[in-house]
Amino acid sequence: MKFSEKIFEAGVVGAGGAGFPTHIKAKSKVEFVLANGAECEPLIHKDFEIMLNHAPEIVSGMKMMIDNTEASKGYFGIKTKNSNAIEKIQNEIENSLIDMCKLGDFYPSGDEYELVYSATNRLIPPHGIPLDVGCLVNNVETFYNIHQAITFSQPVTEKFVCIAGAVKNPSSFFAPVGTSFKDILDFVGGSPLSDYAIFVSGLLMGKLSFDLEDTITKTTAGLIVLPKDHYLVNRMIRPLEDMNRIGKSACDQCSYCTEFCPRYLLGYDVQPHKVMRSLGFSKTRETHWNQYADLCCSCGLCSLYACPEDLYPREACDQSKVKLRAEGIKYEQKKLVKVHPIKEGRRVPLKQLMKRINVAEYEKPTPFISESPVPSTVKIKLKQHVGKPAVAVVNISQSVKKGTLIADIDENSMGARIHTSIDGAVTSITDDYIEIKAN
Ligand code: SF4
């Protein structure tokens, strides 16, 4: 069986959050393979912990990818502050084609456009992907999963997660895919708070949840618990109409949001201050201003760091992008992509960002623990990847063993196979998930 077929069989997808099916990337031929261990979301340390504890497997997976894509070089993107992880990886990459790309502690550093530029000095074309400039980027955990798939034919049934914030024992561990947030929080001793909110996979680019029955997927980076009345929660629960109304009346066009925008600083024509103008314009002009959002990566820095008025330029950009898609409009950048001369001076230190969003007090180590939660039930989502949802191939009451294929997809379609994460019996099949109760 070919390399990409084994990865397809194992249902490997991008574990950093994007969920792009890895077997598709594995079919490419590239010059550079990049391991993304930059991890820039505040409070989350899962990439650091997996590198510290599983460096041989990660480097093995990366070497396999380098061989199969015929790449001439590999780079590990890791922040200098994570020197212990650098040392572990360094020991494994000696005498190989792989070098270290050490990064500063800025937000964002793990964005693919940023990482490709930091490692290779190449700029991905507007709307492009790393492959357009000869690069393949995978999260470090994805390389771990590749190693497990190729070496042991082991499908992805567990997710490495980091549990942080207001919890009794902040930590990182493997958890069965489909474990509920409640079971995950119980596993770390719960929260000292009676009223809390959960940020899933990040404070800036993740989503806010109050649903303890929701479950982790192959792309969940972690859970961050914050008080229900925290500044970030209050911001995120505000209705969109209110965000727009406040933005329309209070934006003074200072343009700080644009001046700090990492995509703008890399040379892409993203200008959130102009997008803010769309809130107050007629339909025709609105479309014009919307276009300045098209190359935005939704990093959230403009809303949560740059804007002195505490407005919502990121949310305005997100709305504008939806409208552009609905109208079938794709912004074509005419000017050359050229890095702004002040880029390095405008980078945002993570520590400063954490202070700005009032989470510095929660910054704590999240040490690896080798035990995993043992849920009595898992709900495994049929869509936890880019592309089509997988289709259930099991029946109600069917017995399954950890690793059994439970939902499939045609190899030529965009998507990924899904396997059960525990031994048990199928108790429910819906359009969204398959529920399995443990024996
Ligand atoms: S930083 Fe805030 S106030 Fe200034 S232009 Fe942007 S959205 Fe408007």
Ligand code: SF4
């Ligand atoms: S969210 Fe804001 S800062 Fe981030 S890329 Fe989009 S416009 Fe730029």
